[in-house]
Amino acid sequence: MNKSMLVSLFLVSSPLWAQSAKDVIKQLNSLQGLSAADPVCETCESSQVPALTPQEAIKAIHSGKLVYIGRELFAGHDQNRSCVYKSDTAYIIYHNCMGSKKESEATEIEVLSFKGGMTRFYIQNNKTVGPVSNTKRADYDMVWTVDHVQTAAPEKFDLAGVKKFYAETMDDYQKGSCFIGRTFGAQDMTSVANCRKMDPDVAAKWKSESESFWREPGEEWYATKKYLRKTILATKY
Numbered sequence: 001m002n003k004s005m006l007v008s009l010f011l012v013s014s015p016l017w018a019q020s021a022k023d024v025i026k027q028l029n030s031l032q033g034l035s036a037a038d039p040v041c042e043t044c045e046s047s048q049v050p051a052l053t054p055q056e057a058i059k060a061i062h063s064g065k066l067v068y069i070g071r072e073l074f075a076g077h078d079q080n081r082s083c084v085y086k087s088d089t090a091y092i093i094y095h096n097c098m099g100s101k102k103e104s105e106a107t108e109i110e111v112l113s114f115k116g117g118m119t120r121f122y123i124q125n126n127k128t129v130g131p132v133s134n135t136k137r138a139d140y141d142m143v144w145t146v147d148h149v150q151t152a153a154p155e156k157f158d159l160a161g162v163k164k165f166y167a168e169t170m171d172d173y174q175k176g177s178c179f180i181g182r183t184f185g186a187q188d189m190t191s192v193a194n195c196r197k198m199d200p201d202v203a204a205k206w207k208s209e210s211e212s213f214w215r216e217p218g219e220e221w222y223a224t225k226k227y228l229r230k231t232i233l234a235t236k237y
Contacts, residue, residue: 051148051178051198051206052117054213057090058224060111064088070159071097071237075167080104083232084162089114091154091162094228101233106143107132109228112162116153118169121146122181133225137216145181146210150198178206180214189215 083097096104180193195203
């Protein structure tokens with residue numbers, strides 16, 4: 001089956017109404033497999049920069065009081081607006097930030113470190129009842145992915161600057177990327193992390209830490225989901 005036929009079949013059969021085209025492509029990449037044999041760019045400067053692990057991304061969210069920057073449409077997210085905040089060490093982009101402040105069935109959070117590197121968390125349940133922010137790992141029943149894209153260090157941006165930087169870097173996998181999880185595979189504990197075009201030592205650290213996090217994120221992650229929802233509800237926009 002060629003790639004175009006695979007994409008067509010996936011789009012027709014998938015109920016992931018909340019996913020953007022970017023999400024679909026990322027899930028297809030996972031389904032087709034990013035093997036350990038994927039190219040490693042040992043000489044690329046960006047590949048040797050430490051990758052932002054899930055645990056480090058969570059710490060970045062809590063590094064100081066979150067300051068609201070604004071709410072806007074972001075590339076790859078159709079008409080679902082995103083809320084942008086700033087901590088002491090990162091920009092935090094909370095996608096599907098609805099005007100009604102109702103929690104979306106698809107929760108997507110991206111952390112863009114001031115040192116460079118963007119890590120993304122994505123959850124979407126199928127049968128689990130209740131908001132994603134209140135569910136534990138054992139209840140994730142459809143999509144649970146964590147991925148990282150190497151980026152340059154962002155400048156001190158306003159909302160327009162964050163939006164422009166995001167659009168330019170969100171799919172720039174040529175600078176290095178890592179990924180774990182797949183569509184319909186939230187409960188597949190055999191899933192392993194893969195990295196492409198990364199320094200071997202950097203990739204090994206990200207894979208080790210992300211795999212343990214993906215299987216059981218722990219209380220800090222659950223508290224972070226609730227903290228972000230509380231922040232959204234308290235934000236005036």
